[in-house]
Amino acid sequence: xxxxxxxxxxxxxxxxxxxxxxxxxxxxxxxxxxxxxxxxxxxxxxxxxxxxxxxxxxxxxxxxxxxxxxxxxxxxxxxxxxxxxxxxxxxxxxxxx
Numbered sequence: 480x481x482x483x484x485x486x487x488x489x490x491x492x493x494x495x496x497x498x499x500x501x502x503x504x505x506x507x508x509x510x511x512x513x514x515x516x517x518x519x520x521x522x523x524x525x526x527x528x529x530x531x532x533x534x535x536x537x538x539x540x541x542x543x544x545x546x547x548x549x550x551x552x553x554x555x556x557x558x559x560x561x562x563x564x565x566x567x568x569x570x571x572x573x574x575x576x
Contacts, residue, residue: 481560482553485522489549492519522548 495512496519498504504512526544527534534540569575 481556482549485549485553485556488515488518489522489545491515492522493545495519522552524548525551 492515495504495516498512499516504516506513523545526547527541530540530544534544566575
């Protein structure tokens, strides 16, 4: 479920960031699209931040890098939800205070 949500948000933020770079997205075009354009800086991490020089040299790595980021962020979110749920259950059962 998290992978689907992250995939959709990444695609939308990529389109919004592209629109901003091309000059078709202005500041008064709406808070949602500008928020999505700003969030692309988060969704493109960690591969685009760490391996940007390689991605620039070989443009074919751009989309696989985004797909790896989607898997990375969805795994991170799924683990955080699982650990939060486990901690909540322990607190509710009185095991952890």
